[in-house]
Amino acid sequence: MNKTIRKASRLIPDRLYLSLLYYKHFHKFPNFNSPQTFNEKLQWLKLYDRRPEYTKMVDKYAVKLYIAEVIGEEYVIPTLGVWDRFEDIDFNKLPDRFVLKCTHDSHSVIICKDKAKLDIESARQKLTSSLSRNFFYYGREWPYKNVPPRIIAEKYMEDAKVRELRDYKIYTFNGKAKFCMINTDRGTDTRADYFDESYNWLDFTWGYSHADVKPEKPANYEKMFELAEKLAKGTATLRVDFYEVNAQVYFGELTFFDASGFDKIIPESYDLKFGSWIKLPDKKG
Incomplete structure (x- = not known):
């Protein structure tokens, strides 16, 4: 997108802009009146769930103080x-x-x-x-x-065992941690595998292919779920990222809109399933 088009796009109202971009990715318009899928509900949340504290939570510098206050300074890089x-x-x-x-x-x-x-x-x-x-x-x-x-x-940061910094992304829904995405081979041929809270592998794709060899369960897997729920308290849906470095958990970032709600979840039944886990708040926007 060149600068002229980028500047012009800023004049389009948010709801219309998101409708057009959603159509570009999914070949259908989002249902803002009664959203059902995870990706639809993310678009709704962009428009109508605008709490001031969210700005601090996505600021990669300011969030460090928030993390220290909620779960402890020892988790901050x-x-x-x-x-x-x-x-x-x-x-x-x-x-x-x-x-x-x-x-x-x-x-x-x-x-x-x-x-x-x-x-x-x-x-x-x-x-x-x-x-x-x-x-x-x-x-x-x-x-x-x-x-x-x-x-x-x-x-x-680098974990001595796997010789890389693996992402452990915990997906929460109305404060409850439901599953984790584990990224491997980051920066070269990034792969993603998904596991529920009991570390059962989930058979769906979401933007990346599965790893050739499924990653081992991290030592602090249950701890990450526990910490994610503390950080996600009061949110409709939030992805909480962690790293495990030499058996120590470190916070990565908070994400409200995974892939901005524009990556296809295959099969689509998972998009509907995850959407059903989100209870939308009252409109704020």
């Missing part, structure tokens, strides 16, 4: 710095390995495993470009609209 501009970063003060990302969007991540080999110009272009965009306007995910754009540096 250490912050190495936060800046308004890329030019303000003093790389001499950063360790050899670290992670850079923007606080106000998704996917603007720079993973540095060796500072001497970091392409600083490429990182500057990527992060500066991200700072100039308001993530809200693509999928109209309201919580992101007023998050201040900044760059944050975090400690580089």
Whole structure:
């Protein structure tokens, strides 16, 4: 989407914009009067569930204080710095390995495993470009609209056993943790497998193929479900991401709208099933 089209799209009212984008992905319009599927209900929630605290919960810097208050500081990945501009970063003060990302969007991540080999110009272009965009306007995910754009540096994390940083994404529905997505081979050929609270594998796909070898159950699996429910209290649906690093749980991020509600869940019966687990709140928007 070029800049002219992107700017013009901002003038389209949220409900009409979401209807058109939903049609693009699913070849049908969402039913806002009586949404049934998970993806339909996400579109409804974008429009009508706009609580001020959601902004803090998706801000990748501000959320750290929230996490420390609700479940404890020991679950927070250490912050190495936060800046308004890329030019303000003093790389001499950063360790050899670290992670850079923007606080106000998704996917603007720079993973540095060796500072001497970091392409600083490429990182500057990527992060500066991200700072100039308001993530809200693509999928109209309201919580992101007023998050201040900044760059944050975090400690580089890696689990010694699997030699990568696996995502454990817990899906909650009205405060109840129902299942987990486990990402493997992140950054190369990302795969996703789904397990219920008893670690039974669930046979559906959602944006990614299954792993060739199903991942082992993490040591803190039940703990992640417990923590997710504490963080999701009072929400209609929330994805709570964790990492397990050398048997210690760390918080990743909070996501209200997985794939912005535009990834197909196959078979569709799961889209309906997950939708049935969401009790919509009173309209706020």
